[in-house]
Amino acid sequence: MHIPDGYLSPQTYLPLMGVFVAVTAVAVKKVKLDVSARYIPYLGMAAAFSFIIMMFNLPIPGGTSGHAVGSAVIALLFGPWAAVVAVSVALIIQALVFGDGGITAIGANCFNMAIFMPFVAYYLFKLFSVNPMKKTRVFIAAFISGYFSLVLTAILTAVEFGIQPLIASDAEGKALYCPYDLSVAIPVMAIEHLVLFGIVEGLITALIVRYFLKSDPGLIFALRNKKGMHHD
């Protein structure tokens, strides 16, 4: 999911960097309003937790294990605006220190995984975890939230890849950046995320939310202000 350098043309990475900067500025202001002077250490903590959650592998039914992108679970635990800053910071540290994701692609990666994915995940969860809440319903809502937010983010990434041959080719029509057009990029990314990575993301999101729900439901931002929570 992390786009490396070399795959996106400047026509793509510059606008996405602009959107990322603008949305992050709004996100910092929104979180500042919510937690006042505490917002800096709060966001630092959320970013560190985002970074660490991306490193936890969970065994998945079927004999394999995987780690989540984590944006969905971060959005549910901290809210979408805090997730924008937290996941962005985690992605920036990953790109600079691990080489995971490109330098020119930081804006695109943050747009996909720190803006688009948390908001999709958060509102899908809100949509499916309607009152009165039951644990099973929350589990399913968290799975749907993780699954579809990742699949849709993968399709968005595929579109960014797929438009490269259309907008950045040489005079002979040879691709200068990602060589796969939309007819290749979208099916490949969609299928692998629909049948594998989406399920991993959905299960990890659901398992973590279920544990939080059992232990301390007040910690889940997406469930605050919800009434009528009870056990199945």
Add this chain to the structure above:
Amino acid sequence: MATNLPRYLMQNEPVITGETSGKKVRFSVIDKTILNAAKTVKSIYVQAENATEGGVLHSIHPKVKFFALIFMAVIISLVNNLEGQMCISVFVFILVLMGRINIPGMYKKVLFLAFFFGFLVVFPASLNIITSGKVILNLVSLNQSYQFWIYHIPQNIGFTSEGLQVVGLIFLRVWNSISFSILIMLTTSFPAFIKSFKLVGVPDTFLMVITLAYKYIFILSRTIEETYLALKSRLFQNPGNGQLRKLISGRVFFMFKRSVAQYENTYFAMVSRGYSGQIMPEPPQPLTTKDYMAIAIVVLFGIAVKFI
């Protein structure tokens, strides 16, 4: 070697072996999850903190290195020919030689990342199924060509010269970008590097969040390792997958609680030192002649490789 790093960050031995009461217990998922996470985080921190000592590149101002990283990343993305990308590879290699760093270690990491992201992913584009052109090496001959919906499968499938050029260009771009960014990070203290983000207008607030997150991550690395030790000490047989899922979800919850506690302690420490929500930025360090020379070399090279 004298160092200011906490002792737990310098310990390389595993905290506990897989043997428990004479009976071997397999912890593959837990190992992968908890211990590897802590080890990775520790190694990064040690590398970043040791980056303040060494050769010529270490003494260059972090702002100059930040500028060079962004400038070169953009140049690498704009150079669309193999010769230009090869010139950049040679330029980066010369800088690596000047950097007094572990060259095999660095290029091992570069090779792994570039092979995975810059070769494996893009390799199918060398075939005429993806990139049309003159086939220079035939791989498979079918009875006839096929048309499935919008997809065309040619009768002869093979490598095209155009496709190989595309693969070569993307591979070299990824290679150059990763090698240059790793070189910069190996020769620069991460917190000092982060402060140079101000060059592109990143506000102090955001820099403070990154710096705090970076510190939290390494403080939490100790918690991760202690968690691993505690978990391993209590297990005497292979846990089932269901039990493992519960255990690891529980560790994530525990990490969350520790993160919140860490954040609250940090906030109270900041308040006790007079913090009221306003950031007081440090005065900037002036650039030296060596820094200006470094800027000139990078800019002149970038312009030359792009336009000449």
